[in-house]
Amino acid sequence: MRRLRRTLTLLLALALAAGAVYAVTTVLQRSETLVTERCTAVVGTASFELATDQAANAALITSVAVRRGLPPRAATIALATAMQESRLRNIDYGDQAGPDSRGLFQQRPSQGWGTEAQVMDPVYASNAFYDGLVKVPGYQSMEITEAAQTVQRSAFPRAYAQHEAMGRAFASSLTGQSSAALDCTLRSADAAGDPATVVDAMTTAFGPVAAKSQGRTVLIDSGAYSTGAAAWALAQWAVANAKTLSVTQVQLDGHTWNRDDHKGWQESAAPAGTLSITVSAPRS
Structure with missing residues (x-):
């Protein structure tokens, strides 16, 4: 009888341990699914969020500016422009600019921006935007709307301004002007x-x-x-x-x-x- 009780006690302890492991695993798995993936850039007391795919595109656009030795202001203008034109997504259909607009900056092959394949390449598209921007005299001291409009020739030129603060925050971190300023919350x-x-x-x-x-x-x-x-x-x-x-x-x-x-x-x-x-x- 004592042996039976010891056996039952051991089995119960094992069952409880297994249940505890299962419960902890379930909680951890559920907590992972509850994580809202996002990227945040902080400048001063202001913070701005982007989805992870948007942040990756912002990083690419900014890295091209860094590679070219352009000032952070150039990246700010580019990010505000791309946010307005495509929501920082490499879309393959027309938006505000016209039915043949493509890519991060909604550049139009019919207006000499390149082939469809080229403007869908984020590196090419970013360089094409900066090629236009650096030809604008005094672009660094211009308002975002003026500088962006000179390059893009948009039907909605004033719309770029609403993304200036976001562009500045992500440009500051992604050009390295602000250290430890960009964080992404991600699942495992x-x-x-x-x-x-x-x-x-x-x-x-x-x-x-x-x-x-x-x-x-x-x-x-x-x-x-x-x-x-x-x-x-x-x-x-x-x-x-x-x-x-x-x-x-x-x-x-x-x-x-x-x-x-x-x-x-x-x-x-x-x-x-x-x-x-x-x-x-x-x-x-």
């Missing part, structure tokens, strides 16, 4: 990341970067993108692209962004002069 990565894919993506955005891989981490510890504003531009680009690239951690200059803690950039022991971008491991 669904798939393993690939350091080589991260390097390819950053090269497409910024041009050649002195990057090397150590396991699942990409290190930039030399060259223009290892220190200063350029390093912060690249670091916050990585955060903006963390969803598609399965980035789990970014570290730079005493700050760490960790995907899973949902706390944004935190002070840490990350060394100055080294940017590290870590991607998720395969699930067992």
Whole structure:
């Protein structure tokens, strides 16, 4: 009888333990599904949110400005323009500009912006916009609406102004003028990341970067993108692209962004002069 009681007690304890594990797992899974994925840029006391795909496009547009050595104001104008024209989405159908408008800036092949394939390429489209912008005398001191309208020739020129504050906030962080200012709240990565894919993506955005891989981490510890504003531009680009690239951690200059803690950039022991971008491991 005692042996039977001990056996029953053990079975009950195992059942309770299994139930507890199941309950905790269920809560964690549900909490993951409740996470609202978004990216936020903060400047001063103001914060602005974009969906993750919009933030990734904002990062690409801004990285092209950084690569070209343009001032942050150029990126602000470009982001406000793209938000008005396409909601920062690479759409393949006409919008306000006309039935043949395409891409982030709704550029029209019929008006000499390039072929449909070209204006649907975000890098080409961004460069095309900046090519037009830098030809505008004094664009840096112009109102957003005036500078954007000179390039775009929109039917609604005053509409660009409503996106100026958003454009300034994301341009400030994504050009590296504001450090640790862009955060993305994301669910856990669904798939393993690939350091080589991260390097390819950053090269497409910024041009050649002195990057090397150590396991699942990409290190930039030399060259223009290892220190200063350029390093912060690249670091916050990585955060903006963390969803598609399965980035789990970014570290730079005493700050760490960790995907899973949902706390944004935190002070840490990350060394100055080294940017590290870590991607998720395969699930067992």
